[in-house]
Amino acid sequence: MNFANLSFKQPLLAEDLLTISQDKRPLVTFQFExxxxxxxxxxxxxxxxxxxxxxxxxxxxxxxYSLLAGGKRVRPILCIASCELVGGDESLAMPMACALEMIHTASLIHDDLPCMDNHDLRRGKPTNHKVFSEETAVLAGDALLSLAFEHIASNTRNISPDRVVRAIAELSTTIGSQGLVAEASLVCGAIVGGGNTADIERVRKYARCIGLLFQVVDDILDVTKSSEELGKTAGKDLVSNKATYPKQMGIDKAKKFASELMIQAVGELAYFDAARGAPLYHLANYIANREN
Structure with a gap:
């Protein structure tokens, strides 16, 4: 398959992914859903x-209300998959995975506030401040952010203290935007999973592509989907005149850029065992082809 010609919304098949993997064991049997x-x-x-x-x-x-409102749990799953990629166990990554979701949820609560993006819907439900008041929403977001670090420190087990500190430091320096938090999810998972320096750097490169891909797709969906389809207010970027990828590049070039990012991300996984890498192969495709 010629990956240069891969178009946005065209799913990668397992046999296609194997063409850039050093480990040729079949991925067809992997049940991604x-x-x-x-x-x-x-x-x-x-x-x-x-x-x-x-x-x-x-x-x-x-x-x-916001933390348990559903959502795709992409970030914690990325963390767990990255931990497993380098040979770690899910239990090692779960405290970090939960912390990442707490931080992400906190950012959503604050982003939805009237002084920020002023959203009415999030994950198909009224936003936090619409239900509990703006003041309570601010405090709830702050509390989740603080709890995230407490949760890592108090609940992480069977990992050396230096790796825990390194993972916390990594997370601390990358919170603040969707793309960077996605990167932190993967890199922190590789750290707590016991990955070596080379493993972590390859995961970091994959993460950068995935984080940017997530944002590009998010921008595209904002102008191509309805509020009902997204589960949040659609068209807000256009109304607020944000410098989104579709606005800067046009829809077609933004979709092409998303496909290129997915290909780059998948290429970094070729250095790992294909069976362990299967979730991240499919996650790249999932993020590129998501509908909400």
Whole structure:
């Protein structure tokens, strides 16, 4: 297959992915949808256990409202998949995975505020400030951000302290935007999974492509999908005159750029065992072809 001619929205087949993998064992038997569902449920259960309904009740209700509202759980799943890619176990990555989702949710709560993007919908539900008030939403976001680091420090097991510190440092320097948080998800997963320097750097390159790909696709969906399809307010970027990829490049070139990013990301996985890399092969394709 000529990857240079791969177009946006054209799914990568398992046999196509094998053409750039050094390990030729079949990926056809990998059940990606089942993997997403299984990992998503495990992440949801862990998040539910991590944030209890306690005093102050209203703040914790607001935290749980947004944190447990659903969502694709892409970031925690990326973290777990990256940990497994370098030979680690899911249990090593789960505290970090939950922390990443807490940070992501905090950013969504704050991004949705009237003083920011002023969204009414998030994950198909009214945004946090619409339900609990702007003041409570600010506090809930702040609390989730703080809890994320506490959760890593208090719940990470069977990992050397230096790796925990390194992962926290990595996360601390990359929070603040969707793309960078996606990168942190993968790199932190590789760190806690025991990856060596070369492994971590390859994962970092994959992560940069995936993080940028996520943003490009997000920008495209904002101008091509309805609010009902997205589960959040559509067309906000156009109204606010944001410098999005479709605005700067045009829709067709933005879609072509997304395809190029996916190909680059998948290329970095060729250095790893194909069976362990299967989730990340498919995740790249999933992010590129998502509909919401």
């Amino acid at each position: 089942e993997y997403l569902v299984m990992k998503g449920k495990q992440v949801n259960n862990s998040l539910d256990e991590a944030v209890h309904l306690q005093h102050p009740i209203k703040i914790h209700e607001a935290m749980r």
